[in-house]
Amino acid sequence: MAKILVVFHSITGHTMDLAKAVAEGVRKAGGNVTVKRVEETIPERVLEKNPGYVRIKEELKSFEIAEVEELPEYDGIVFGSPTRFGNMSAQMKTFLDKTGSLWVKRSLSGKVAGVFQTNEMLHGGKEATLISMLFPLFAHGMIIVGLPPVRELYQAGSYYGATSTGTPDMRDMEMARLLGERVAEIAERVKGYSESGEIN
């Protein structure tokens, strides 16, 4: 059974909802899934001014904060971020920037990875966000998995990962499930594959 981590950043819950759908997909494929969030850097007194945050904060806080040191324990990792000015959030970027020591040891090489995002505008930087999240994952030597080539791609999701515009609708959730399913299935097949050794 492949061990999969779904790690997300979210403030008003859209990305958290997609993370839950990705996790459902992992379970459907028989994977063992853990869902965690990245550390928040915005002070609580600022977040509290956002009604969207106040509405979901209890549920959000029910997810443990992921530590980069635990990443090598998983066979696959799915990363989710809201779009911030056409890019991933600084909170997710900070999390990824903390993985330098794992890069040196090639600890994530050969593991399977996928990405998902949410934003507000139809053309507000969806694919730019997804692709920017992939750069560090390729650098780690991870095996990148996008969405399968299904008909629903005409309406939801992207080649590069799962998406939503605002609150995820049923189609967005279904594409996120497909992503989780695919990551779990491929992680099960390539489990144990790695190119070990330190990068000098």
Ligand SMILES: Cc1cc2nc3c(=O)[nH]c(=O)nc-3n(C[C@H](O)[C@H](O)[C@H](O)COP(=O)(O)O)c2cc1C
């Ligand atoms: C500082 C900031 C920058 C944002 N930049 C964009 C953007 O470039 N394009 C866009 O469509 N939405 C943008 N958004 C909207 C969020 O991406 C969107 O509300 C997202 O779904 C929030 O995710 P969450 O509910 O998981 O926190 C921005 C929001 C904030 C606060």
